[in-house]
Amino acid sequence: MLRPYSNAPRTMGGAVLTELRVRDLAVIADVTLPFQPGLNVLTGETGAGKSMLVDALALLLGERASADVVRPGAEKTIVEGAFEFASAVHRHLLSPFAELGIELEEGRLVLKREVLREGKSRAWVNGSPTTIGVLAEIGALLVDLHGQHETQSLLRPDAQRDMLDAYADADVERVAVRDAHARLKEIETREAELTSRQEDVRRKADYLRHVLQEIERAKPKLGEDEALDVEAKRLAHAEELGRLARELEEAVDAAGLTKAQKVLAGLLRVDSSLGKWQELLDALSANADELAQSARDYAGSIEADPGRLATVEQRRDLLFRLQQKHGPTIADVLAARDTAARELELLDTADLDLRNIGADREQAAAEFTRATAALTVKRIAGAKKLARAVNKLLPSLGMEGGKFSAELLPRTAHHAHGAEDVTFQVKLNEGLDARPLARVASGGELLASHAHVEGGAGIPRRRPDARVRRSRSGHRRRSRGSGRRSVDGRVAGRPPGARHHALAADRCVCRPASRRRQGHERRRGHQRRRGGQR
Numbered sequence: 001m002l003r004p005y006s007n008a009p010r011t012m013g014g015a016v017l018t019e020l021r022v023r024d025l026a027v028i029a030d031v032t033l034p035f036q037p038g039l040n041v042l043t044g045e046t047g048a049g050k051s052m053l054v055d056a057l058a059l060l061l062g063e064r065a066s067a068d069v070v071r072p073g074a075e076k077t078i079v080e081g082a083f084e085f086a087s088a089v090h091r092h093l094l095s096p097f098a099e100l101g102i103e104l105e106e107g108r109l110v111l112k113r114e115v116l117r118e119g120k121s122r123a124w125v126n127g128s129p130t131t132i133g134v135l136a137e138i139g140a141l142l143v144d145l146h147g148q149h150e151t152q153s154l155l156r157p158d159a160q161r162d163m164l165d166a167y168a169d170a171d172v173e174r175v176a177v178r179d180a181h182a183r184l185k186e187i188e189t190r191e192a193e194l195t196s197r198q199e200d201v202r203r204k205a206d207y208l209r210h211v212l213q214e215i216e217r218a219k220p221k222l223g224e225d226e227a228l229d230v231e232a233k234r235l236a237h238a239e240e241l242g243r244l245a246r247e248l249e250e251a252v253d254a255a256g257l258t259k260a261q262k263v264l265a266g267l268l269r270v271d272s273s274l275g276k277w278q279e280l281l282d283a284l285s286a287n288a289d290e291l292a293q294s295a296r297d298y299a300g301s302i303e304a305d306p307g308r309l310a311t312v313e314q315r316r317d318l319l320f321r322l323q324q325k326h327g328p329t330i331a332d333v334l335a336a337r338d339t340a341a342r343e344l345e346l347l348d349t350a351d352l353d354l355r356n357i358g359a360d361r362e363q364a365a366a367e368f369t370r371a372t373a374a375l376t377v378k379r380i381a382g383a384k385k386l387a388r389a390v391n392k393l394l395p396s397l398g399m400e401g402g403k404f405s406a407e408l409l410p411r412t413a414h415h416a417h418g419a420e421d422v423t424f425q426v427k428l429n430e431g432l433d434a435r436p437l438a439r440v441a442s443g444g445e446l447l448a449s450h451a452h453v454e455g456g457a458g459i460p461r462r463r464p465d466a467r468v469r470r471s472r473s474g475h476r477r478r479s480r481g482s483g484r485r486s487v488d489g490r491v492a493g494r495p496p497g498a499r500h501h502a503l504a505a506d507r508c509v510c511r512p513a514s515r516r517r518q519g520h521e522r523r524r525g526h527q528r529r530r531g532g533q534r
Helices: 050-060 087-099 132-142 157-167 171-203 205-218 224-236 238-253 257-270 272-301 306-326 330-397 443-456 466-475 513-533
Strands: 015-025 028-034 039-042 076-085 108-116 121-125 128-130 144-147 403-415 418-427 485-488 501-504
Touching: 015 050, 028 050, 050 076, 050 108, 050 132, 087 132, 108 132, 121 132, 157 171, 157 330, 157 418, 171 205, 171 330, 205 306, 205 330, 224 238, 224 306, 238 272, 257 272, 306 330, 330 403, 330 418
Parallel strands: none
Antiparallel strands: 015 028, 015 076, 039 501, 076 108, 108 121, 121 128, 144 485, 403 418
16 A cells, blocks of 8 residues: 655645555566655666656556566556645546546545456556546546657647637636537537428428328228228128027027926925025026027128128228238328328428528527637637747747747637637747647657646646547557656656656756757767768
8 A cells, every 4th residue: 555645745736646656567576656846856777667667657547558567476566656636726626536436535646556467457546446447537637648759738739729728718618619519510400400301301292192192091990900800701601600690599499498497396396405506597598598699689680791791802902002001000001191291291391490490590600609709819818828928938948039829720610619720839940930839849849848838837737538538548559668758747757868757746847958058069069070071
């Protein structure tokens, strides 16, 4: 387990990695790193295990793991980390952590992950089991891993847009644009669906009218087909049914019930206890009389009627054809009639409905336009303010002639994120044109720019969406030999090219301007010497 948290106050802001423990990871047997306020630097020769510590942190924050990370001879790898949050960051993270079902206890968070030799993983948050996906969500909220050749979040247009909006304090406007866009898209979808249905009905209107008229002329009724089947059989076998009914009547009359009455009377004169038999015989006589009468009536009602039989067969044939066309049952035929009637009714009502939807769409589009305009105003002001803040810091990086700007590029079609795209542009030296940051910055300049744009300018981190998280996850898949990585805001790295990693508690670290100038001078001298040799 991690050691208890220190009660000593910490001076750094943001979310701070206070302790990291790694057991049985590759060449690491067991190491615990208690970090102190400020910059924490780990140095060592190649192969000493510096990259393993950053790998451990990546595992702790949801990176994909394989069984080969487990130290030979060990059953599992265990990584634990403790984070503390400043009050402002704690309040900012309450909502996204609540969506993940996590409660931040007094601004503290303890993560744990185990990777078994079989390749399976288990994870805990504050002692409660969780999924690796949740760890990845937490990692996206807390940590950025940086490296010389990695594509940083600072280079992504969506991340640049989120940074600018956060700096411009445009949360309310962003939500308004998102909701207005969702409302507009919902209305446009309804309008497109109704228009498509109307065109579809128009194409098959003649067929629908034929279906409706055919069924309405026939006027089928539920259960009618079954009743006609019974009647057809009776009419087809009328003579046979009449003969059998008369034979049944005669058989009941000849049952010898009169003789039974005489015999039972003789028995009762001798043994009066047989009175129950008289009751049974009386009931039998009554039932026999009723049965005989029913058979007599049935025989009288049955007669051959070829005309009626022909009518019944024609009706049965009509219903059979309807069932063959529109469904196996009469209920299906009636449902087809109702559907045809509704679709034909659409032709009469669709134009009015489309006019109403069109009015709603225009209103929603106006609301969306107002929302995007308000967001654009915030972004314009935020872009100017952000540029001033970053440009004040560029000279300290040895970029005296450098200039940063956040450009707003209007879109031809607005989307849920507003009416423009955001692009960070930078001019690194005098005489050069400003170009997108992703196309001109070197690895070290990216680290420096990220530190100043996201950290120095005071931009809080946003929770990325699923697509952004997948992008980060993909970027973290790298070879250990070339990926000198660091963690920004919580764990940060020294400039690319250094032979060690740095773990920082509060911000990224870049080379001082003096060291950068010395490096430039050495390179220029080397180039002059090579030119003289030629």
